[in-house]
Amino acid sequence: MGEHMVSDQSINHKVVGIQARKCTSLYPGCTYHSKERCKMFCKQCDTPVCISCIESNQHLGHELSKLLRVLDERKDMIIKERDELNDTIYPTYQDIASDVQNRMSQLQKEYDDLSTAITKHGEDCHREIDKLVKKLKAEVDEMKNTQLQTLQKHLDEINNKLSNMKEEMNSLEIAIDTNDLSKLFSVTLNVHTYRNLPIKIIPSLPKFIPGKIQEELHKFFGALSSSSLTSDKHGYSMNTTQRSPKSSPPVKQLLDEPETVTTINTGLESLYSVVSLSNEEIWTRVYSKTMKLYSINQGSLLKSITTKSGNRPYDIAVTKSGDLVYTDYDDRTVNIVKNERIEEVIRLQNWKPKGVCSTSSGDLLVIMISDDNKQTKVVRYSGSTEKQTIQFDDKCKPLYSSGSDNKYVTENRNLDICVSERGAKAVVVVNQKGKLRFRYTGHTPSSKNHSFSPKGITTDSQSHILTADYFNHCVHIIDQDGQFLRYIDCGLNFPWGLCTDTNDNLFVAECVYKQVMKIKYLQ
Structure with missing residues (x-):
C-alpha cells in the first residue's frame, strides 16, 4: 500500500481498512446473540436477524428475506436519495440561497434609494421653504416701504404747516410791537386755518400666522407606508427559483x-x-x-x-x-x-x-x-x-x-x-x-x-x-x-x-x- 500513499496515482484511489473492503460482505452482528452474524432480514420487524433469532421462533410467521437482497434494495434507495440530493435538492438550495442573497442586495439598494429619495425630497422642501421665506420677507419690505412713504408724506405736510405757523407767529409779534397803525391793520389773521388738526394715520401691521409644524409637517413632507415580510411555503419549487404570489394560471384568451x-x-x-x-x-x-x-x-x-x-x-x-x-x-x-x-x-x-x-x-x-x-x-x-x-x-x-x-x-x-x-x-x-x-x-x-x-x-x-x-x-x-x-x-x-x-x-x-x-x- 506504500506506493499508493506516496505516489500521485493515489489521488483517484480510495484507501480503506482491510475490514471495509467491498470484495467480501461484512454482515452485521446480532443485537440479541453477540456471537452471531445476521444474514436474514425480517420485513415485519424491519430488522436484520441471525439464525438463532429464527430458531427461537421470535419471528415465527414473519416474512424473511436474505439480507444481501434487502441490502441491494436499500442501497438502490440510498443511491436514489443521494442522486436526488446531488442533482436536484442541493442545487436548488444553492439557487435559493443565491436568490435570497440577490434579494438582500436588491433590498439594500432599494432602501438606499429610498433614503436618497427622502433626502432629496428634504432638500427640495428646504428650497421651497427658502423661496417662501424670501417671498414673504419681500412682501413685508414692500408693505413697510408703502406705509413709511405714506407716513413720511404726512409728516412733510405737518412740518410744512409748522414752518408756516412759525412765520405767522413772527409776523404777529412784529405787528404787536409796532406803532405803525397801517402795518397793524395790514396783518392777515389766519389762525383759523390751523385749528383743524391733521388727521391721525395709524399703520396696521400684517400678522404672521405660523402653521402648526407638528400637526402639518408630516402631511406636507410625506410619510412612509408600512413595510412587511411575507412568507410563502409554496414560493419555491425544484424546477425554478422564481417566486410569485400565486402559481401561474393557465392562459385564457x-x-x-x-x-x-x-x-x-x-x-x-x-x-x-x-x-x-x-x-x-x-x-x-x-x-x-x-x-x-x-x-x-x-x-x-x-x-x-x-x-x-x-x-x-x-x-x-x-x-x-x-x-x-x-x-x-x-x-x-x-x-x-x-x-x-x-x-x-x-x-x-x-x-x-x-x-x-x-x-x-x-x-x-x-x-x-x-x-x-x-x-x-x-x-x-x-x-x-x-x-x-x-x-x-x-x-x-x-x-x-x-x-x-x-x-x-x-x-x-x-x-x-x-x-x-x-x-x-x-x-x-x-x-x-x-x-x-x-x-x-x-x-x-x-x-x-x-x-x-x-x-x-x-x-x-x-x-x-x-x-x-x-x-x-x-x-x-x-x-x-x-x-x-x-x-x-x-x-x-x-x-x-x-x-x-x-x-x-x-x-x-x-x-x-x-x-x-x-x-x-x-x-
Whole structure:
C-alpha cells in the first residue's frame, strides 16, 4: 500500500481498512446473540436477524428475506436519495440561497434609494421653504416701504404747516410791537386755518400666522407606508427559483363575443353589489338593510342577513373562509358574519368606510373618506389591526379624489390594489407597497354619448381588471398595466356590482333591472 500513499496515482484511489473492503460482505452482528452474524432480514420487524433469532421462533410467521437482497434494495434507495440530493435538492438550495442573497442586495439598494429619495425630497422642501421665506420677507419690505412713504408724506405736510405757523407767529409779534397803525391793520389773521388738526394715520401691521409644524409637517413632507415580510411555503419549487404570489394560471384568451350563461331575477330594487360565495351561490346587496344569498343554478333565495345596526350596508365581500363581510357607512364599522352571527371587526373614528375586499393573504382592504369629505384613503387590516395606509403619491399629492361619490376596491392577482372612483371618473391602481402604477380614465365607446362612469370593480385569473361603466351600459376590460382590451355589452343595462368566480365567469348586478347576469367572456 506504500506506493499508493506516496505516489500521485493515489489521488483517484480510495484507501480503506482491510475490514471495509467491498470484495467480501461484512454482515452485521446480532443485537440479541453477540456471537452471531445476521444474514436474514425480517420485513415485519424491519430488522436484520441471525439464525438463532429464527430458531427461537421470535419471528415465527414473519416474512424473511436474505439480507444481501434487502441490502441491494436499500442501497438502490440510498443511491436514489443521494442522486436526488446531488442533482436536484442541493442545487436548488444553492439557487435559493443565491436568490435570497440577490434579494438582500436588491433590498439594500432599494432602501438606499429610498433614503436618497427622502433626502432629496428634504432638500427640495428646504428650497421651497427658502423661496417662501424670501417671498414673504419681500412682501413685508414692500408693505413697510408703502406705509413709511405714506407716513413720511404726512409728516412733510405737518412740518410744512409748522414752518408756516412759525412765520405767522413772527409776523404777529412784529405787528404787536409796532406803532405803525397801517402795518397793524395790514396783518392777515389766519389762525383759523390751523385749528383743524391733521388727521391721525395709524399703520396696521400684517400678522404672521405660523402653521402648526407638528400637526402639518408630516402631511406636507410625506410619510412612509408600512413595510412587511411575507412568507410563502409554496414560493419555491425544484424546477425554478422564481417566486410569485400565486402559481401561474393557465392562459385564457378573450372570447370574440362574450355570451350570457344565465340570468338570476332577484326582483330587488336598486341592486348594487354581487359577490361570489362559490360557483353555485352569490351574495347580493340592495338599497336596504338586508343582504341576500341566491342559488345561481336555481335562482332561488337561500338566506337573508340583516345588518346589526339596521343601516344599509355600503359594500360586501367574502373572505377566504367563506364568511360575509360588509361595511356600515353610517355606523363607521366593518363587520363579519360567521354562522349568521355578526361581529364588529373595525370601528373608525373621523372616517367612514365605503368599499371593502378580502385579499389573497386574508387581509381586508377598506376604502374610506374623512368626515369632512376632503380626504380618501385605502387601509389594509389584519383582523382589526391596521397594517398599511395608502393615501398619497411620491409627490405627497392625494392618490384618490375627495368627495362622497362611489368608491370600490379590489386586489388583483399580481397583488396590485385597484380602486374605482365615480367622481374622478377613473380607476386608480397602485402596487402592493402603495406606489401609483397608473390611472385608467376610460375608453368611451363611439356608440355611447356618456363619459366614463366606473362603479363596481373586479379582477380575474389573468390579472385583467374589469369595471362597470354605468351610464354606457357596458363593462371595460383592461390588462394589469392599464391597457384597454375590450368591452362586454351583452345587452347590459345600468351595470353596477361585479364579481368573478373561480372559473372566471363574470357576474353583473344590473341596478335598475333587478337581475344578476352570469357572463362567459374567456375561453
